[in-house]
Amino acid sequence: MRLSLPVLLRLSALALLIAFLLRPDWFEPVLKPLTDNNAPVVYNQGSLLMLTFQHLQIVFIATLAATIVALALAVLVTRPIGAEFLPLSRSLVNIGQTFPPVAVLALAVPAIGFGEKPTLIALFLYGLLPIFENALTGLTNLPHAVVEAARGVGMNERQRLLKVELPLALPVILAGIRLSVVISLATATIGSTVAAKTLGEVIIAGLISNNLAFVLQGGLIVGILAVLIYDGLSAIERVLARRMGIAPK
Template identity: 70%
Template sequence: MKLAVIIRLLLLAVLVAFIVSPTRFAAVFAPFTNNNAPAIYTQTSLLSLTISHLLLVGAATLAASLVSVVLAVIVTRPFGVEFLPLSRSIANIGQTFPPVAVLALAVPVFGFGPIPTLIALFLYGLLPIFENALTGLTNLPGNVSEAARGSGMTGWQRLTQVEFPLAFPVILAGIRLSVVISLATATIGSTVAAKTLGEVIIAGLQSNNTAFVLQGGLVVGVLALLIHDGLVTVERAMARRTGRQA
């Protein structure tokens, strides 16, 4: 376990060093260039692209989490059970339409920039969070729910003090899945002028420069790995606190 943590920390350190000062790694990527092409993408700051990429993913995931959890709460209350099919249909929208199709439909309405990408990431992130929130809220220990009800707690108190804390590790697993998917999917946002790491990859494809493609792909891949592992650690910690397996 300690070795794994050390490896992750070293990986994080290398990633930060590369994002902040990519030109220092020119020798590493030089073998992947042709005809004396530049080894490092410098048209836009890699740091600014990474920050913009993460902000897009974070904003979309936050919005998707709020909508998904609210829908899951509603359909697990007695008054909202009948809305379960509708809620599932809403959550499935992002999986029905590929992100590229969402971008194609959103650009004529909202124009080029980050908004179409945010919409695509939001829709694509709904389903895993909704399904996990639904699972977490409907698979609570029966004795705990009955004890909370018997103690005189109101419905709101049971939800906020008992049900949601117990379901949170499972909900977080859905958020983790959504974040990892969005980190990769967000790269297509550069096709509609959103500032993402996809800009580096697209530049590499257009100029036949494998070094650029590797830079964009590796940064996205390492970010996804580190964020995934970080969220898994939080899930396990929360599961231990609540006595449930995430």
């Protein structure tokens, strides 16, 4: 099977990222012109590979928590018993967009201290809105005939939700999760300002020491991760959509 140019480019980016994380010293000749006064070329205050794993871990935990809460709220407000809570739910999930992550960090640090916890709170709040809105859209725009057919064969409300509604809405929900993940990948870098272990540590070290090579390393790793994860989740969405018969093959 012949691979298309975009696929080849992404595979090349993945291979380049893995090579850099495992053997950053190979790239010293390329990065050397970006440094002055014999400054270190490759980030030397920690392992880039470990920082990348820690960065992804924070994003994963925050996105998982945001998905659970946002999906639960979307399910609640799309049931007759919870429809009246829609305005309140929208207000709650908008908190993260109303207060910038930096402001959330500033408020959280005095209460819970430095480290990963303030960053997790900021990413959790910031990731709620896209997941909630997409889940709400997916659950309120289901094919009426399919839902009625499920009711007609005797499914109760719980069975319809788990076996019909959520599977049909899954591609739209995943699109919201994808957006939340990409936002969190970039936003997590500011967590290093409150001592969280993220790739922002590399960028901040470069800014403090005026080392452009450090800044470029941290920024490129985050950027490549964002592109690859975005494309990977997009591919999963397309597969799910085709299986549900809501996208052209």
